[in-house]
Amino acid sequence: MTGTTSPKPTQKLSKVSREALEVIGDDLLDMLRRKPAAEIFDWSTKKDYHGFEKMSIRKEILQPFIERYNLEPEGLEVILIGLKSNYPGSVHAHPIAHALCVMLAEAEGFPNPVNAYALVEENWLPTSEPDSLGMSGGKGTWFPITVGDRIYNPTNVAHGFTVQGEGQCYLTCIQSPGIDQPKRDDWVPAKVN
DSSP states (O other): OOOOOOOOOOOOBSOOOHHHHHHHHHHHHHHHHHSOGGGTBOGGGOEEETTEEEEEBOHHHHHHHHHHTTBOGGGOEEEEEEEOTTOOOBOEEOSSOEEEEEEEOGGGTSOOOEEEEEEEESOEEEOOHHHHBSSTTOTTSOEEOOTTOEEEEOTTOEEEEEEEEEEEEEEEEEEESOSEETTEEOOEEEEEO
16 A cells, blocks of 8 residues: 655744844834834834833744744743933843844934943842842943943843933834743843853
8 A cells, every 4th residue: 555644743942042033123124224113113012011011023924933943832922122311220120032232223214322331240149129120230331332232131141121311212122032921031040240
């Protein structure tokens, strides 16, 4: 008896590589340069998340990335973050996910970053959320954010963003797997050693 064999189903992935995060970042920048942000991000998902404002990418924009990389639905999260004047920052780490944060500017329809700083630090300790706010990384560990910056946040490495005085910073964050999930929040408040 002869018959045809069906290909075995491929296992869905739970996480993409750093290189894939970069490619997705390039694609998002290209989209934002051609379309208004309201066509890419879903304003109805806007919420306060650990002290900053965020909203999710539209499902119909996210789905092709999920399919391209053969991901589980929770394997990728793309958000838009807006940091406003005097945002103190929140240093934290993600024990499971890694992320690429791409700074947005006038070319993408957002104001350029002003008085914005970031931190990425391997040496940290878990702390309470109130103790993770502000410049808990200490002086000298924060670096200025400029137009076009991409900040990679490896798994289990402390990082944060702050806006000092009058300023702002808008960024899109590509996270894999997704950080803000219904059954898990992959967020640990951190204090840099």
